[in-house]
Amino acid sequence: MDNLRAHVTQQFQQTFQSEPDFIIRAPGRVNLLGEHVDYNDGFVLPAAIDRAVWIACSRASALHSTLLAVDLAERVSFSSETIPTKTDLEAKPLPHWAKYPAGVAWALNEAGYETPSINAVFTSDVPRGSGLSSSAAVEMGFVSAWQAAAGVQRDAGAMTRAQLGQRAENQYVGVNCGIMDQFASACGKRDHALYLDCRSLEWQTIPLPEGIVIVIADTAVPRSLSDSAYNERRSACEEAARLLGAKSLRDVRLEDFHRNKDRLPELIARRAQHVVEEIQRTEQSVFLLRQGNVKAFGRLMNECHDSLRDLYEVSCPELNMMVNIARELNGCYGARLTGAGFGGCTVNLVARTEAESFARALAYRYARETNKEPKVYICRADDGAEWCKIQP
Numbered sequence: 001m002d003n004l005r006a007h008v009t010q011q012f013q014q015t016f017q018s019e020p021d022f023i024i025r026a027p028g029r030v031n032l033l034g035e036h037v038d039y040n041d042g043f044v045l046p047a048a049i050d051r052a053v054w055i056a057c058s059r060a061s062a063l064h065s066t067l068l069a070v071d072l073a074e075r076v077s078f079s080s081e082t083i084p085t086k087t088d089l090e091a092k093p094l095p096h097w098a099k100y101p102a103g104v105a106w107a108l109n110e111a112g113y114e115t116p117s118i119n120a121v122f123t124s125d126v127p128r129g130s131g132l133s134s135s136a137a138v139e140m141g142f143v144s145a146w147q148a149a150a151g152v153q154r155d156a157g158a159m160t161r162a163q164l165g166q167r168a169e170n171q172y173v174g175v176n177c178g179i180m181d182q183f184a185s186a187c188g189k190r191d192h193a194l195y196l197d198c199r200s201l202e203w204q205t206i207p208l209p210e211g212i213v214i215v216i217a218d219t220a221v222p223r224s225l226s227d228s229a230y231n232e233r234r235s236a237c238e239e240a241a242r243l244l245g246a247k248s249l250r251d252v253r254l255e256d257f258h259r260n261k262d263r264l265p266e267l268i269a270r271r272a273q274h275v276v277e278e279i280q281r282t283e284q285s286v287f288l289l290r291q292g293n294v295k296a297f298g299r300l301m302n303e304c305h306d307s308l309r310d311l312y313e314v315s316c317p318e319l320n321m322m323v324n325i326a327r328e329l330n331g332c333y334g335a336r337l338t339g340a341g342f343g344g345c346t347v348n349l350v351a352r353t354e355a356e357s358f359a360r361a362l363a364y365r366y367a368r369e370t371n372k373e374p375k376v377y378i379c380r381a382d383d384g385a386e387w388c389k390i391q392p
């Protein structure tokens with residue numbers, strides 16, 4: 001949004017008494033299908049959304065980078081030599097948000113890229129803690145900021161930027177996520193979904209049919225306990241693959257799974273069943289989307305939610321409520337929780353002509369049932385992280 005661009009530019013001028021050299025935009029993401037399969041080498045179908053982190057930055061003459069989070073009125077400084085180590089982080093030398101830029105600076109250095117000192121201010125309208133990947137957006141924003149300052153060409157290396165972000169998250173911040181969120185933020189394309197093979201990292205863009213919109217509904221339930229439960233799910237999948245003699249659940253065909261599932265403890269079998277079926281659903285969904293068969297695509301979204309609720313057990317009563325209401329409303333083809341679960345948002349595929357009334361009715365009925373104040377966004381799939389040089 002242009003007003004965020006103006007806002008960071010003005011904050012930069014005020015803070016550093018000069019004009020920024022670069023403006024960067026890095027979006028959040030929503031996932032349409034392929035949930036909890038990226039860390040099983042499966043297929044995912046996310047899209048970048050029109051809510052983003054905006055950064056204004058310049059190369060700095062100081063030996064350290066200075067970063068200001070406008071929304072939180074907090075500022076940190078570090079250089080390549082003084083980035084807190086992972087062990088330092090336990091003593092909390094950095095506010096939570098600053099771990100993401102520090103993590104990407106660390107990952108860039110580890111991979112042998114230059115991280116020149118920068119002055120930067122940033123703001124974001126990606127809701128935090130809602131499962132729309134606000135942290136991946138911060139990561140892709142700052143990888144871009146350091147690369148812009150180092151003179152890297154913007155059009156090269158979007159997937160490399162995603163991998164650097166994932167490395168920061170896994171090895172620096174300490175969250176064991178897959179590649180999907182950073183990939184979507186880095187590689188998004190306006191009005192397209194992105195189809196990624198998380199094993200080969202090959203990907204394609206799929207045009208979204210014209211008559212539909214993506215509606216995101218935030219339950220106003222913060223994602224709680226998600227890190228430990230997420231790690232438990234990951235371990236269950238690894239255990240299932242091991243017991244089935246496969247490298248990962250990507251390699252287990254549905255027929256083989258059903259033939260052999262008795263070899264798995266009951267809970268592990270349920271987790272694995274979600275993953276094996278979800279990989280198949282996502283592969284099918286791409287054919288349907290290309291044909292413009294939104295009804296059948298929406299049915300797969302519904303199946304995905306039911307599976308996340310019953311087999312993978314990452315839903316919660318409010319997410320189920322939001323999904324159940326949505327499915328009763330006119331124009332809704334499919335509704336499901338999106339992202340890791342345990343609170344956060346649902347994603348809905350809705351006929352364009354019904355979107356406004358759908359959004360209003362969903363918010364109204366959800367608030368009436370739960371006494372919580374939801375937020376409903378009619379979204380547009382957007383381009384991935386990008387920067388532009390401001391001409392002096």
Ligand code: GLA
Pocket residue numbers: 034035036037038039177178179180181339340
């Ligand atoms: C989180 C992780 C992703 C992915 C999803 C679940 O968003 O960061 O890598 O595993 O959960 O699909």
